[in-house]
Amino acid sequence: MITMKHVLASVFAVVLLAPLMLPSSVWASKPNILLIMADDVGCDAIGCYGGQSHPTPHIDALAQGGMKFNHAYSMPVCHPSRVCLMTGRYPFRFGAEGMKWGDFPDAAEGISIGDRMKQAGYATAVAGKWQLCMMKNDLQHPRRVGFDSWCLFGWHEGGRYNDPLIYTNGQLRDDTRGKYGPDLYVEFLIDFMRQSRQDGKPFFAYYPMALCHDVTDDLKGRQVAYYKDGRWMTYAEMIASMDDMVGRLVAALEQMELREETLILFTTDNGTPAASYLSVGADGKMARPKVFSIRNGEVVPGGKGKHDDTGTRVPLIANWPGRIDAGTQADQMVDLTDYLPTVAEIAGLGDEDVFRDGISFAPLLFGDTRKRQRDWIYSEHRGKRSIRSPQFRLYDDGRFFDLVTDPQEQQALAIDELPDEAKQEHARLQRRLNELKTRAAR
The missing domain is CATH 3.40.720.10 (Alkaline Phosphatase, subunit A)
Known part of the structure; x- marks a missing residue:
């Protein structure tokens, strides 16, 4: 006797196996x-x-x-x-x-x-x-x-x-x-x-x-x-x-x-x-x-x-x-x-x-x-490197810019005068830049 439980189990099995049953020539899912x-x-x-x-x-x-x-x-x-x-x-x-x-x-x-x-x-x-x-x-x-x-x-x-x-x-x-x-x-x-x-x-x-x-x-x-x-x-x-x-x-x-x-x-x-x-x-x-x-x-x-x-x-x-x-x-x-x-x-x-x-x-x-x-982007060119977040950019020579208030990077920020949140972001970007500088090719 076929019960609803058996029907549901069969449907579930077909759903699971359907991708495996497709011929290898079907590539509609690959654009x-x-x-x-x-x-x-x-x-x-x-x-x-x-x-x-x-x-x-x-x-x-x-x-x-x-x-x-x-x-x-x-x-x-x-x-x-x-x-x-x-x-x-x-x-x-x-x-x-x-x-x-x-x-x-x-x-x-x-x-x-x-x-x-x-x-x-x-x-x-x-x-x-x-x-x-x-x-x-x-x-x-x-x-x-x-x-x-x-x-x-x-x-x-x-x-x-x-x-x-x-x-x-x-x-x-x-x-x-x-x-x-x-x-x-x-x-x-x-x-x-x-x-x-x-x-x-x-x-x-x-x-x-x-x-x-x-x-x-x-x-x-x-x-x-x-x-x-x-x-x-x-x-x-x-x-x-x-x-x-x-x-x-x-x-x-x-x-x-x-x-x-x-x-x-x-x-x-x-x-x-x-x-x-x-x-x-x-x-x-x-x-x-x-x-x-x-x-x-x-x-x-x-x-x-x-x-x-x-x-x-x-x-x-x-x-x-x-x-x-x-x-x-x-x-x-x-x-x-x-x-x-x-x-x-x-x-x-x-x-x-x-x-x-x-x-x-x-x-x-x-x-x-x-x-x-x-949450960061890395750049390098002719020995110079930088890293940026959505708001800040840090260069490997120490320059640090707020890209929201200074998108053309005219005035580097004084790190000691930054509010705590900006100091934390500077420290985070510096750690990441250091990691990228020292990490060997894999």
């Missing part, structure tokens, strides 16, 4: 992930962050339809930022290798963001700016750090924009004359996403943009091709092109009917540059006009290279239709080490036996603010 990291773009240059100098309608639309983070941070310059994103660790964890410009630590091979996504069954690709090796000397480097395919310009080997010098899957391309690099990077990623759809695999597409970094100035005996009229692109033109590339990728996902199955993350590697190469002067030297933006009615000079908010506070937008609530904002702190554990969690991966500095912010995307707390 595609498009991670975009623009180059040299601070919050001051983005419309949805109060920027008034440069229209960014496509990026603004991602924020309007998703979640905008108000406290996302990077390193002050591009190379350490990329090490953070790729490894989920701060560069000093790898010793001198982690700090070497244009290099990638050998110890990070096998544990990078690309490797992690492949572990989750994703097809992986990267296009744009690599900066983690001299490509001509290491043609297979992206493959060794987890990418199935790649389309990357030769950093400090040639142009990134007009007539770009590009390597695709280990081969130097011979068809780039008269073409525009960002077009080629986006076309490559669109082809990759389309192929992944045909293959029935979720994809992880990483787009470290060339835009909006200016042209290189260190090619011996030659210069890269001009944009037009005997000059390179202005910063405003690069911002417009950056936004256009984002729009093209979103449109392609919609055309492929993948938009609702794709999480898009947009961020940048550091703040806006203080200047950008534009032309060659009468003296034969490259001229580099200053760059500034208007944000919320105030003039903001580019702060790349600085530890303050003009150099390290960056946009972060997360958009996934139907999964991330439209028009939401997050005030929790995030830095670039957090991206690897975040995409790994979203991809369904569990805990790993690898040390990461990063903390997943995946719960925040879906409205759960209880599981994650980051």
Whole structure:
């Protein structure tokens, strides 16, 4: 005789076993992930962050339809930022290798963001700016750090924009004359996403943009091709092109009917540059006009290279239709080490036996603010280090600033004159900074 107790037990068993009964080919719970990291773009240059100098309608639309983070941070310059994103660790964890410009630590091979996504069954690709090796000397480097395919310009080997010098899957391309690099990077990623759809695999597409970094100035005996009229692109033109590339990728996902199955993350590697190469002067030297933006009615000079908010506070937008609530904002702190554990969690991966500095912010995307707390941000650049909380920043030379009353860090605080609560916060940040300074790589 079948009783209600037996029925309930059977239903309960089916519920428990249902995930185990699904065929391995079903990956509906694993979204595609498009991670975009623009180059040299601070919050001051983005419309949805109060920027008034440069229209960014496509990026603004991602924020309007998703979640905008108000406290996302990077390193002050591009190379350490990329090490953070790729490894989920701060560069000093790898010793001198982690700090070497244009290099990638050998110890990070096998544990990078690309490797992690492949572990989750994703097809992986990267296009744009690599900066983690001299490509001509290491043609297979992206493959060794987890990418199935790649389309990357030769950093400090040639142009990134007009007539770009590009390597695709280990081969130097011979068809780039008269073409525009960002077009080629986006076309490559669109082809990759389309192929992944045909293959029935979720994809992880990483787009470290060339835009909006200016042209290189260190090619011996030659210069890269001009944009037009005997000059390179202005910063405003690069911002417009950056936004256009984002729009093209979103449109392609919609055309492929993948938009609702794709999480898009947009961020940048550091703040806006203080200047950008534009032309060659009468003296034969490259001229580099200053760059500034208007944000919320105030003039903001580019702060790349600085530890303050003009150099390290960056946009972060997360958009996934139907999964991330439209028009939401997050005030929790995030830095670039957090991206690897975040995409790994979203991809369904569990805990790993690898040390990461990063903390997943995946719960925040879906409205759960209880599981994650980051109450400090660490920065390092050329031997200088700082740490900040939501209110204060402490430098390793002892300077201490209240970022609420002095956001431009004009007047360091006298520690002895602080109220007790501020003294306690100073002591807490000092302990943390000391720990980060002495803790060896794991």
